[in-house]
Amino acid sequence: DGGITQSPKYLFRKEGQNVTLSCEQNLNHDAMYWYRQDPGQGLRLIYYSQIVNDFQKGDIAEGYSVSREKKESFPLTVTSAQKNPTAFYLCASSIIGSYNEQFFGPGTRLTVL
Amino acid sequence: AQSVSQHNHHVILSEAASLELGCNYSYGGTVNLFWYVQYPGQHLQLLLKYFSGDPLVKGIKGFEAEFIKSKFSFNLRKPSVQWSDTAEYFCAVNAPHNNDMRFGAGTRLTVKP
Numbered sequence: 001d002g003g004i005t006q007s008p009k010y011l012f013r014k015e016g017q018n019v020t021l022s023c024e025q026n027l028n029h030d031a032m033y034w035y036r037q038d039p040g041q042g043l044r045l046i047y048y049s050q051i052v053n054d055f056q057k058g059d060i061a062e063g064y065s066v067s068r069e070k071k072e073s074f075p076l077t078v079t080s081a082q083k084n085p086t087a088f089y090l091c092a093s094s095i096i097g098s099y100n101e102q103f104f105g106p107g108t109r110l111t112v113l
Numbered sequence: 114a115q116s117v118s119q120h121n122h123h124v125i126l127s128e129a130a131s132l133e134l135g136c137n138y139s140y141g142g143t144v145n146l147f148w149y150v151q152y153p154g155q156h157l158q159l160l161l162k163y164f165s166g167d168p169l170v171k172g173i174k175g176f177e178a179e180f181i182k183s184k185f186s187f188n189l190r191k192p193s194v195q196w197s198d199t200a201e202y203f204c205a206v207n208a209p210h211n212n213d214m215r216f217g218a219g220t221r222l223t224v225k226p
Contacts, residue, residue: 035216040122042203043157043216058213090157099145099164102214104157 003027004105006091011110013085021076021108023091032074033092033102036060043090049074050096078110085112115140115206119217126194127225134189134220136178136204146187147205147214148178157203163187174198196226 004025013019025032031050035043045058049068063082068074074093078085088109092102118137126132138144148160161172168180178189187204201221207214 033214040218042117042119042218043205045213045215048213092157099209101147101159101162104149106156 004091004093004103006089006105006108008108009106011108013110013112015112016080018077018079019085019110021078021089021091021110023074023076023105024072025074025091025093025103025105026072027093027103028071029093029103030071030096031094032068033094034058034064034066034074034076035090035092037088037090037107046076046089085110115144115208115215117204117206117215117217119202119204119220121220122218123221123223125223125225128196129193130224132189132191132194132198132222134202134204134222136187136189136217137185138187138204138206138215139185140206140208143209144206145209146178146180147207148172148176148187148189149203149205149216150200151203151219152200160189160202194222194224196224198222199224 007022033048034046044060046064047066049055065077090107091105094100094102116139120135146163149157150160151157161170163170163180171177176191201219203219204217
């Protein structure tokens with residue numbers, strides 16, 4: 001089955017700890033994205049990557065970091081510098097080119113206690 | 114950068130009622146437009162998209178949207194909703210020169226049986 005997997009589905013962390021969210025795709029897509037979804041605010045872009053070993057900041061990159069060492073994987077680290085990390089995080093991928101739709105994973109709900 | 118406004122936060126309809134969800138974007142140039150849907154507990158998925166040509170676009174499950182350039186709008190419509198259309202709907206836009214997609218805040222649709 002082709003698709004995007006995100007793990008875990010629910011994640012709990014103590015304040016002050018860094019946490020890494022996993023995103024893997026087997027669609028052979030070059031571009032991958034991380035969004036944060038909050039009620040009433042829609043999806044906001046955190047980071048995106050169009051090629052291995054390269055990535056760009058989105059609108060709300062502060063307090064987050066990413067890596068893209070493999071085409072299939074785009075992990076997101078929520079650092080202790082992120083002031084309000086509790087949220088629903090969505091990973092997506094697409095073929096390069098703005099005409100192409102983005103395919104989304106099931107999301108990870110992060111709760112920082 | 115482009116931005117998207119969805120004015121209806123929560124819409125409640127009875128089955129068989131007609132639906133129109135508003136979407137306006139702000140960007141001076143050519144844009145690509147999308148509607149995504151998030152059913153309860155499911156992944157975000159594409160309903161329909163517009164790049165060029167006929168401004169009336171038909172999507173899955175009987176949905177359609179009309180691009181009105183002069184109004185910077187891309188409203189979503191369905192003549193007769195079903196209980197299974199209960200979901201959150203997101204309008205999104207990107208510019209042809211990049212993969213950087215912007216989403217609206219979303220509209221939650223509740224269809225009463």
